[in-house]
Amino acid sequence: MKIVLIHGSWHTGEHWQPVADHLRKAGYEVHTPTVAGHGKNVDKNVNHADCTRSIVDYITANNLSDFVLLGHSYGGTIISKVAEAVPERIRRLVYWNAFVLNDGESLNDATPPHYQALFDQIAGASTDNTIMLPFQVWREAFINDADLELAQQVYDSLSSEPYQPFVDKLDLKKFYTLTMPRSYINCTEDIALPPGEYGWHPRMSSRLGLHRLVQLSGSHEVMFTAPARLAEAIIAAARD
Amino acid sequence: MKIVLIHGSWHTGEHWQPVADHLRKAGYEVHTPTVAGHGKNVDKNVNHADCTRSIVDYITANNLSDFVLLGHSYGGTIISKVAEAVPERIRRLVYWNAFVLNDGESLNDATPPHYQALFDQIAGASTDNTIMLPFQVWREAFINDADLELAQQVYDSLSSEPYQPFVDKLDLKKFYTLTMPRSYINCTEDIALPPGEYGWHPRMSSRLGLHRLVQLSGSHEVMFTAPARLAEAIIAAARD
Amino acid sequence: MKIVLIHGSWHTGEHWQPVADHLRKAGYEVHTPTVAGHGKNVDKNVNHADCTRSIVDYITANNLSDFVLLGHSYGGTIISKVAEAVPERIRRLVYWNAFVLNDGESLNDATPPHYQALFDQIAGASTDNTIMLPFQVWREAFINDADLELAQQVYDSLSSEPYQPFVDKLDLKKFYTLTMPRSYINCTEDIALPPGEYGWHPRMSSRLGLHRLVQLSGSHEVMFTAPARLAEAIIAAARD
Numbered sequence: 001m002k003i004v005l006i007h008g009s010w011h012t013g014e015h016w017q018p019v020a021d022h023l024r025k026a027g028y029e030v031h032t033p034t035v036a037g038h039g040k041n042v043d044k045n046v047n048h049a050d051c052t053r054s055i056v057d058y059i060t061a062n063n064l065s066d067f068v069l070l071g072h073s074y075g076g077t078i079i080s081k082v083a084e085a086v087p088e089r090i091r092r093l094v095y096w097n098a099f100v101l102n103d104g105e106s107l108n109d110a111t112p113p114h115y116q117a118l119f120d121q122i123a124g125a126s127t128d129n130t131i132m133l134p135f136q137v138w139r140e141a142f143i144n145d146a147d148l149e150l151a152q153q154v155y156d157s158l159s160s161e162p163y164q165p166f167v168d169k170l171d172l173k174k175f176y177t178l179t180m181p182r183s184y185i186n187c188t189e190d191i192a193l194p195p196g197e198y199g200w201h202p203r204m205s206s207r208l209g210l211h212r213l214v215q216l217s218g219s220h221e222v223m224f225t226a227p228a229r230l231a232e233a234i235i236a237a238a239r240d
Numbered sequence: 241m242k243i244v245l246i247h248g249s250w251h252t253g254e255h256w257q258p259v260a261d262h263l264r265k266a267g268y269e270v271h272t273p274t275v276a277g278h279g280k281n282v283d284k285n286v287n288h289a290d291c292t293r294s295i296v297d298y299i300t301a302n303n304l305s306d307f308v309l310l311g312h313s314y315g316g317t318i319i320s321k322v323a324e325a326v327p328e329r330i331r332r333l334v335y336w337n338a339f340v341l342n343d344g345e346s347l348n349d350a351t352p353p354h355y356q357a358l359f360d361q362i363a364g365a366s367t368d369n370t371i372m373l374p375f376q377v378w379r380e381a382f383i384n385d386a387d388l389e390l391a392q393q394v395y396d397s398l399s400s401e402p403y404q405p406f407v408d409k410l411d412l413k414k415f416y417t418l419t420m421p422r423s424y425i426n427c428t429e430d431i432a433l434p435p436g437e438y439g440w441h442p443r444m445s446s447r448l449g450l451h452r453l454v455q456l457s458g459s460h461e462v463m464f465t466a467p468a469r470l471a472e473a474i475i476a477a478a479r480d
Numbered sequence: 481m482k483i484v485l486i487h488g489s490w491h492t493g494e495h496w497q498p499v500a501d502h503l504r505k506a507g508y509e510v511h512t513p514t515v516a517g518h519g520k521n522v523d524k525n526v527n528h529a530d531c532t533r534s535i536v537d538y539i540t541a542n543n544l545s546d547f548v549l550l551g552h553s554y555g556g557t558i559i560s561k562v563a564e565a566v567p568e569r570i571r572r573l574v575y576w577n578a579f580v581l582n583d584g585e586s587l588n589d590a591t592p593p594h595y596q597a598l599f600d601q602i603a604g605a606s607t608d609n610t611i612m613l614p615f616q617v618w619r620e621a622f623i624n625d626a627d628l629e630l631a632q633q634v635y636d637s638l639s640s641e642p643y644q645p646f647v648d649k650l651d652l653k654k655f656y657t658l659t660m661p662r663s664y665i666n667c668t669e670d671i672a673l674p675p676g677e678y679g680w681h682p683r684m685s686s687r688l689g690l691h692r693l694v695q696l697s698g699s700h701e702v703m704f705t706a707p708a709r710l711a712e713a714i715i716a717a718a719r720d
Contacts, residue, residue, distance in 0.1 A: 139720075140661070140692040148720035181380070188428075188668075191693045195682040202435040212380045213431045215457070217695070240379075240388035421620070428668075442675040452620040453671045455697070480619075480628040 002064065002091075003238060004031040006055060006082075008073030008098075010133060010158040012039040019223050022231030031067075033058040035078060037162040044128045044160065048168035052081040059086055068238040070094040073192070073220065074161075076204070077107055077170065084174040093208075094237045096185040096230075097192070097200045097220055100207040103172040107165070112198040123163040130160035142192050143221040154224050183212040183237035185230075192220035212237060242304065243478060244271040246295060246322075248313030248338075250373060250398040252279040259463050262471030271307075273298040275318060277402040284368045284400065288408035292321040299326055308478040310334040313432070313460065314401075316444070317347055317410065324414040333448075334477045336425040336470075337432070337440045337460055340447040343412040347405070352438040363403040370400035382432050383461040394464050423452040423477035425470075432460035452477060482544060483718060484511040486535060486562075488553030488578075490613060490638040492519040499703050502711030511547075513538040515558060517642040524608045524640065528648035532561040539566055548718040550574040553672070553700065554641075556684070557587055557650065564654040573688075574717045576665040576710075577672070577680045577700055580687040583652040587645070592678040603643040610640035622672050623701040634704050663692040663717035665710075672700035692717060 003023065005016045013032035020030040036054035037046030055078055058064075069090050071079035076098025083090055099110055108116050122131040133142065138158075139151045146154070184205035193200050205211060214237040216222065222230050243263065245256045253272035260270040276294035277286030295318055298304075309330050311319035316338025323330055339347055348356050362371040373382065378398075379391045386394070424445035433440050445451060454477040456462065462470050483503065485496045493512035500510040516534035517526030535558055549570050551559035556578025563570055579587055588596050602611040613622065618638075619631045626634070664685035673680050685691060694717040696702065702710050 136661075137690060140690055144692045144694070145716065181376075189693055189695050191691075194686060195693075196686065199682075202439075206434060206436065210377060210380055211431075212384045213429055213435075214384070215429050236385065421616075442679075446674055446676065450617060450620050451671075452624045453669055453675075454624070455669050476625065 001027065001238065002029045002031070002067035003234070004033070004055075004059065004064065004067050004069050006035065006069070006071040006075035006078050007032070007038070008071075008075045009161040011072075012159070015154075015157070015223065018227035019231050019234070022228050023234065026231070026235060028235075031058070031062070031064065035075070037165070038159065040159045044130050044162045046162050046164065048077065048081070048165040048170060051165050052078055052085065055079075055082050056085045059089060065089040066091050068092045068094055070096060070234065070238070071098045072096045072223070073098055074107060074165070077101055077165070080172060080175045081170060083178055083180070084172070087178055087180065090180055092180060092238060093182040094185060094234065095182070095204065095208070096234070096237075097187055097190045098204065100204045101170055101172060102207065103176060104169055105172075106167050106169045108167050109169070110204075112194060119163065119166065126160070126163075128160075129163045131163050131166075132158070132160045141220075143219055143225065144191065145189060145219040145222065145225045150224060154221065181212070182208045183214060184208060185214045185216070185233050185237050187218040187220065187222050188215055189218055190220040190222075241267065241478065242269045242271070242307035243474070244273070244295075244299065244304065244307050244309050246273070246275065246309070246311040246315035246318050247278070248311075248315045249401040251312075252399070255394075255397070255463065258467035259471050259474070262468050263474065266471065266475060268475075271298070271302070271304065275315070277405070278399065280399045284370050284402045286402050286404065288317065288321070288405040288410060291405050292318055292325065295322050296325045299329060305329040306331050308332045308334055310336060310474065310478070311338045312336045312463070313338055314347060314405070317341055317405070320412055320415045321410060323418055323420070324412075327418055327420065330420055332420060332478060333422040334425060334474065335422070335444065335448070336474070336477075337427055337430045338424075338444065340444040341410055341412060342447065343416060344409055345412075346407050346409045348407050349409070350444075352434060359403065359406065366400070366403075368400075369403045371403050371406075372398070372400045381460075383459055383465065384431065385429060385459040385462065385465045390464060394461065421452070422448045423454060424448060425454045425456070425473050425477050427458040427460065427462050428455055429458055430460040430462075481507065481718065482509045482511070482547035483714070484513070484535075484539065484544065484547050484549050486515065486549070486551040486555035486558050487512070487518070488551075488555045489641040490518075491552075492639070495634075495637070495703065498707035499711050499714070502708050503714065506711065506715060508715075511538070511542070511544065515555070517645070518639065520639045524610050524642045526642050526644065528557065528561070528645040528650060531645050532558055532565065535559075535562050536565045539569060545569040546571050548572045548574055550576060550714065550718070551578045552576045552703070553578055554587060554645070557581055557645070560652060560655045561650065563658055563660070564652070567658055567660065570660055572660060572718060573662040574665060574714065575662070575684065575688070576714070576717075577667055577670045578664075578684065580684040581650055581652060582687065583656060584649055585652075586647050586649045588647050589649070590678075590684075592674060599643065599646065606640070606643075608640075609643045611643050611646075612638070612640045621700075623699055623705065624671065625669060625699040625702065625705045630704060634701065661692070662688045663694060664688060665694045665696070665713050665717050667698040667700065667702050668695055669698055670700040670702075
């Protein structure tokens with residue numbers, strides 16, 4: 001089985017390593033490309049189309065086909081657009097606590113007002129239209145199942161997020177005509193989006209139509225706190 | 241402890257075997273009658289009253305009393321009507337991801353519009369007013385926690401479901417005057433009904449008034465994917 | 481690490497013992513004061529301010545500072561007011577399936593109408609304006625994960641609850657200006673408040689603003705049914 005893992009905001013492909021190791025041990029061929037504009041010391045001047053193109057380029061350059069395409073968080077907005085670009089190469093889409101945007105929406109449109117205000121303020125105060133999560137938000141609402149040491153260690157490895165892809169409104173008309181199978185993985189303690197009206201599940205999952213649900217205990221960043229558990233969930237979500 | 245297990249749509253009493261084995265090992269006397277019109281090579285021309293009567297007849301023919309009556313899914317509509325017919329024989333009602341209909345409702349009234357449209361279409365295309373679940377719906381939304389082999393194997397053992405009992409509107413006035421204890425078992429990955437507005441829990445469970453909630457991880461068909469785990473949940477739901 | 485555990489209705493500080501033992505083994509200094517008007521053979525003529533004062537007095541008499549303050553259920557209404565009184569002493573607030581009242585609300589205002597009616601009736605029938613939970617409500621909706629013997633044994637240790645603190649409307653303006661960190665612990669099978677519109681989570685948790693969520697399997701009374709599991713959750717909620 002081949003799988004392409006698309007990271008979320010503030011992350012790069014390298015952050016998948018503990019999860020990728022488990023998947024490889026289980027026999028998977030794992031790809032973890034980094035989305036354009038992500039990582040330290042790279043050009044942050046990218047829009048959502050640039051981000052999507054960087055992944056499509058990776059897929060075509062490596063001539064990948066018959067693979068599962070997984071997106072985490074912001075990565076969900078990328079895989080929906082990649083699926084529009086190369087649908088025939090994709091065996092199944094897997095969204096892990098990821099955004100499934102409605103046609104015409106931006107990521108920001110799908111977040112609660114207090115996040116939009118926070119992001120606007122942080123991006124406005126930056127010199128390069130990027131945002132960094134305040135540590136306290138990261139520690140309490142993103143990696144709530146870590147101890148402080150791990151929370152701090154991972155935080156130090158994050159990089160600032162280009163803001164333009166959060167505000168670009170996406171044309172997803174073709175996405176909503178696609179018919180490949182899809183799964184949603186939901187972490188039951190993920191409060192990166194507040195549970196309820198603005199929560200991940202079932203708000204985002206229900207937009208997939210017929211889909212397979214897999215749940216696991218853990219936070220939005222369970223890839224660091226329990227990578228084996230997440231790998232198991234990915235295997236259940238990705239199989240057949 | 242005596243327990244009578246009432247299966248859901250497309251199933252027969254024989255599908256309970258793995259769960260019944262665990263319950264018997266725990267000391268239970270287990271009954272698994274098949275509802276009229278269910279199974280292969282049987283007359284499918286039944287309505288909801290026929291289905292209910294077949295279970296009441298089983299109970300009286302076997303002179304069962306002081307037993308727990310459990311219904312799964314569609315089986316919930318049956319146990320509510322059986323409870324009206326022989327309330328004095330029943331120690332406790334247990335609904336496992338089961339329909340608890342409002343007075344005057346049909347099962348179809350309690351399902352989301354896309355299911356009603358799908359069922360209408362499948363029944364209309366059948367020669368005997370029955371419905372079969374498309375495999376993809378079964379695999380993704382009913383038995384999402386199985387591997388493909390188990391999903392296929394159980395699917396092959398299912399039989400077409402008489403459609404009339406789905407559309408019969410049930411008089412449940414007496415049911416809502418009954419006072420025997422009741423429990424609701426909810427599988428946290430059950431998406432046979434889509435979570436949220438049309439979900440099992442708390443939509444269905446809340447109609448029971450004072451009840452005992454037991455939850456377990458698993459899909460709508462956890463009886464096949466983790467029968468021991470379901471048996472444990474049944475024991476917690478059925479005790480005292 | 482120091483922690484002060486504030487019990488809920490019908491309980492006293494002594495009920496924490498199994499949980500406190502686990503926390504002490506993990507190196508915690510644990511305090512379990514009993515709220516005024518709670519316990520057997522004590523004066524039940526107290527209002528909410530008396531209850532709060534009894535805990536503030538305990539904290540100042542023992543000169544406690546830099547501690548985590550945890551409230552269970554009704555205890556949530558107490559810790560919010562204690563936090564207003566001695567904010568500088570508190571390291572973090574932890575609500576475990578606890579009420580987080582809006583400014584101006586009473587506990588009763590935050591419960592479903594059927595509880596208010598039940599409580600009014602029971603208090604009215606008492607000679608001392610107290611309420612006791614009917615055993616069946618306790619057994620099914622509060623300690624649903626116990627066996628009958630444990631349910632009965634703990635019930636026998638409960639004491640009647642002064643009703644005035646349930647109806648006192650609380651001025652919480654200062655509470656909503658406080659900035660110390662806060663956590664919410666949610667038991668996934670807690671139906672003491674009915675899930676959904678009147679549920680604990682996310683209704684109560686969301687009022688905390690930025691907070692850390694910890695979930696565990698168990699009922700409203702998991703302190704008796706799985707004290708080690710609750711202690712683990714408290715440690716995850718209380719750390720840093």
